[in-house]
Amino acid sequence: LAKTTQPISMDSYEGQEVNITCSHNNIATNDYITWYQQFPSQGPRFIIQGYKTKVTNEVASLFIPADRKSSTLSLPRVSLSDTAVYYCLVLNDMRFGAGTRLTVKP
């Protein structure tokens, strides 16, 4: 079983900011947190990875509190093409959970 818990689904509208939170209560000291995006019938694609505090790249931001028992993926100004399943992964585990199915509406 994966070591992470996420909401099953979320809805949003174009142009909004979307925040998806993942719980990983049993994260180990040497575990990194990674988020992937998957479109139907395709392999997952890396979005962002972090260990603590905040990480930002051209696609998203990742917020990790001091206790590291959760993390939040933030997608700024989503578009219809961001409709996908988003997975939170504790990297040493290599096991994907159910993910969060994000639907962006016009």
Add this chain to the structure above:
Amino acid sequence: ETGVTQTPRHLVMGMTNKKSLKCEQHLGHNAMYWYKQSAKKPLELMFVYSLEERVENNSVPSRFSPECPNSSHLFLHLHTLQPEDSALYLCASSLGTSNNEQFFGPGTRLTVL
């Protein structure tokens, strides 16, 4: 282009057939993985290879047989499969097995009749 290729992209086979899935990575990675993704289910980790040695096998039935002849190639040999084995089979690679981003191939859509 992800640097990880899989062939074939689609495969239909009978329960008595023997077939193989092929994965190739051009990224210089040392770890390779097979995942299974059934309809509306999470990805299931099947096998992990690090430097051509199998390091993890998650209770996968023996009708699935992996082979890693070198760090760039990974095969999944299939024989006497069941209809419930129909799924998307994804290959991935990473630099190592600890805290490394995985790069996924496009997958092979397998249908067992």
